[in-house]
Amino acid sequence: MPNLDKFDIGILEALQEDARATNVEIAERVNLSPSPCLRRIRNLEKSGVIRGYRADIDRKEVGLGLTVFVEIKVGQHSRENSDAQQAALIAMPEVTGAFLISGTADFLAEVVVEDLSVYERFLTEKLLVLPGISDIRSNFAIRTIKTGSPLKLPQR
Amino acid sequence: MPNLDKFDIGILEALQEDARATNVEIAERVNLSPSPCLRRIRNLEKSGVIRGYRADIDRKEVGLGLTVFVEIKVGQHSRENSDAQQAALIAMPEVTGAFLISGTADFLAEVVVEDLSVYERFLTEKLLVLPGISDIRSNFAIRTIKTGSPLKLPQR
DNA sequence: TCTTAAAAGGTGATTTATGCCAAATCTTGA
DNA sequence: TCAAGATTTGGCATAAATCACCTTTTAAGA
Secondary structure (H helix, E strand, O other): OOOOOHHHHHHHHHHHHOOOOOHHHHHHHHOOOHHHHHHHHHHHHHOOOEEEEEEEEOOHHHOOOEEEEEEEEEOHHHOOOOHHHHHHHHHOOOEEEEEEEOOOOOEEEEEEEOOHHHHHHHHHHHHOOOOOEEEEEEEEEEEEEEOOOOOOOOOO | OOOOOHHHHHHHHHHHHOOOOOHHHHHHHHOOOHHHHHHHHHHHHHOOOEEEEEEEEOOHHHOOOEEEEEEEEEOHHHOOOOHHHHHHHHHOOOEEEEEEEOOOOOEEEEEEEOOHHHHHHHHHHHHOOOOOEEEEEEEEEEEEEEOOOOOOOOOO
């Protein structure tokens, strides 16, 4: 973990709020001149602290009306070599988040699709065909309260 | 839902991949000249399709080592007026995502914190004190496979 | 086909990004 | 404590991008 001082944290907070803010604006906010500020941003990008910049898109507005949290249970013997399943989840664009979870299920995947019919196709054609899956439980989001909000960064 | 043509979809895809790409680059990618491309981006922002631009930050790299999916059950009589609970979840910076869910639990919240001790404090001081909560179940992410990936946009 | 509205394309002034260099600050070891 | 070395900051100049304004092109309806 790289050493992040208060300038870096401030830059990250600014870029979480508005990733298209100009370097000049960010520099003013963190009380640096533009030159060192831009250098720090580039360093944060190169070191992997900043993985990229994403437009935050309203799912409903683009016709993605259904979010599903899928609990995926893996068969007993498939637990060690679940790398293939993880790679498969990563490769699926409908899956916007995926985690290995303690407790009842093994994987938890957040799936974003147009509607129930598209989800049904996704489930039967992409998820259920994965090898080593023993059980799948779908939890449908009735309402989306909050998504993709900025992280609360530890202060330095 | 506004009418989004192939240019808009292309712009949104470009901004999901790299929200700091220049307007000129995006224009080239979608085969528009810079002027109408920038106009479309501003329209997408004004109409709410684009909610903002966020730096995608590696949680581990900033010391946020623990992601928890919290199932929050609401008492029978508190179901109708759960607006206060929703507002509370929205206001908590540790909660990066929150949904009303069909099935066993009522809310599903994604919580991102430094470690278990911070999570315990969050749970006891912020979640358990909410009125109308009947049960809380914490599912800890053993491993983060994928977060905040671009949405798969319906094509036009 | 003609008219009109809407969207695309071009242009130029202003702002921003970014490499380079000097000044300032911080570190470290004697 | 002090000085040498290393790191970081700030200023400057140039190339690039943004964005408002205007003209041209495209599309639709009568």
